[in-house]
Amino acid sequence: MSESKKRFELGSVALLVAGLMFMEFLDGAILPTAAPTIARSFHLLSSEIGICVTTYMVTIVCLIPVATWLAEKYGVRKVMLSSITLFTFASVLCALSTNLVELTIMRILQGLGASTMVPIGRLVVMRSTEKSHVITAIAYLVWPALMAPVVAPVLGGLIIAHLSWPWIFMINLPLGILALLIAIKIVPDIGGASTDKLDWTGFYGTTIALGSIVFGCAALGAPHINIVATVILFVVGVGVGWPTIRHFGKADKPLIDLTPMKIQTFKMNNVSGLLYRTAHNTAPFALPLLFQDKYGWSAERSGQVLFFYMLGNLGFKVFTTPLIKYFRFKPLILFTTTISLVMAFAMATMSSSLSLIWMGILLVLAGSIRSLGMTLYNTLTYADIDQEMMAHANSLAAMTQQMASVFAVAVAVIAMKFGNLAFGSANQFTVVFAVTGVMLLLSLIEVVQLPKLAGDSLRK
Secondary structure: OOHHHHHHHHHHHHHHHHHHHHHHHHHHHHHHHHHHHHHHHHOOOHHHHHHHHHHHHHHHHHHHHHHHHHHHHHOHHHHHHHHHHHHHHHHHHHHOOOOHHHHHHHHHHHHHHHHHHHHHHHHHHHHOOOHHHHHHHHHHHOHHHHHHHHHHHHHHHHHHHHOOOOHHHHOHHHHHHHHHHHHHHHOOOOOOOOOOOOOHHHHHHHHHHHHHHHHHHHHHOOOOOOHHHHHHHHHHHHHHHHHHHHHHHHOOOOOOOOHHHHOHHHHHHHHHHHHHHHHHHHHHHHHHHHHHHHOOOOHHHHHHHHHHHHHHHHHOHHHHHHHHHHOOHHHHHHHHHHHHHHHHHHHHOOOOOOOHHHHHHHHHHHHHHHHHHHHHHHHHOOOOOOHHHHHHHHHHHHHHHHHHHHHHHHHHHHHHHHHHHHHOHHHHHHHHHHHHHHHHHHHHHHHHOOOOOOOHHHHO
C-alpha cells in the first residue's frame, strides 16, 4: 500500500471518529444552555433539568470500560455501527420527549450509544496506526474536545432563539445517518470472537464508584448543596472504588487492565493530563458566566467575544503538529503549562474596562495554548503503548478525558461559591482562575520527572 493511500485511509477513519466525538461532546455541553427553555416547556425549574445532563455523563463514564470487552467479543465494526445507530435513534427520541422522565430515559439511551461509539472509534484508529503516524492521527482526534465546549453555548443559543429546544437533539439525525453511511464504507472489521466472560465484579464496582463520584460532582453544582447526600456519594465512590482497583490488580481478566499505568508516559497523561484538562476546561464554563453575570453583557455579545477563544483553539491547530515534530515533548509541555499559568493570572485580573482588542488577543492566546497542551497530552498517551495493551489503555484514556470535563464544572462551581462567600461576588471569578493556576502547578510534578527523550518514538 502506498504512503499516500495509507495516509488517506487513516485520515478518513480518524475524521469520522472526530466527527462522532464532536457529536458526543456537543450533546453533553449544549443541554445546559437549553435547560431554562426545556424547563418552561415541562413546567419545571431549570435546576431539575440537570438530571438529564448528569445521567448522560454517568452512563458514558460507567460504560466506557465495557466497550473494550464488547469490541473483543463482537468486533469493532459491529459495535461501532450499532452504537452510532443507537445514539442517533435516541437523539430523535429525546426531541420527542414530553416530560422529564422520558427525556432522562432517552438521555441514558444516548449515553449507551456514546459510551461505545467514541472509544471504539478511537480504538480502530489507534490499532490501525503505526507509531510514525500517531502524531497525525491525534491531530485529527483532538479538535472535538477543543471545539465542542466553546461552540455549544453559541450554537445552543442560536437554536433556542430561532428554532425550538427539540432541534438541539434533531440536528444529530442527519449527522448520525451520514456518519453511519460513511462508517459502513470505511470502518475495518477488527477483532471479535473472544470467549472471555465479562468481569461482573469489576463492572459493578466501577459503575457504583464512578456513578457516585459523578453524581457527587453534580450535587456540588446545585443551587443549594445537600451536604449529607453529597458526602455520602463521595464516601461511597471512594469506598467502592478502592477495593475495585485492588480487584483489577488481582483478576485474571479484569474489566480494566491497569498495566498501562505502569508506563510513565501513559501515567502522566492520566495524572498531569487530568489536572491540565480540568484546569483548561473550566474556562469554557466560567467565561460566559463572567461576561454575563459580572460584566452585564448580553448572551449574544458574550458569544461574539468567546469566538476569539474558539479561534485560538482551532487556528493554532495548524502549528501543533510541526511543533511536536520539531521539539521534544517535555520542554513543550513545560512551556505550555508555564504560559497557561500566565493566561490564568491574566484572566483572573481581567476586567470589563479592558478594550475588546486586548481581550480578544488574550482569549486567542489562551485558546492557542489550550490547543497545544491538549494535543501534547493526547499524543504522548500512546507513545509507549504496545498493540496488546491498546484496548485497555484506550478505555483508561477515554475515562480520564470524560472525568476531566465533569471535574472542571464541579471545580468551577465550588470555586465560585467559595469566592462569593470569602471575597464577595465581584471576586468569585478571580478565585476560579486562581484555582486553575494551582491545578496547573500541580500538573508539573509528573512532568518534571519525565525522561528527556520521552515520546521520541513518535517523532521519528
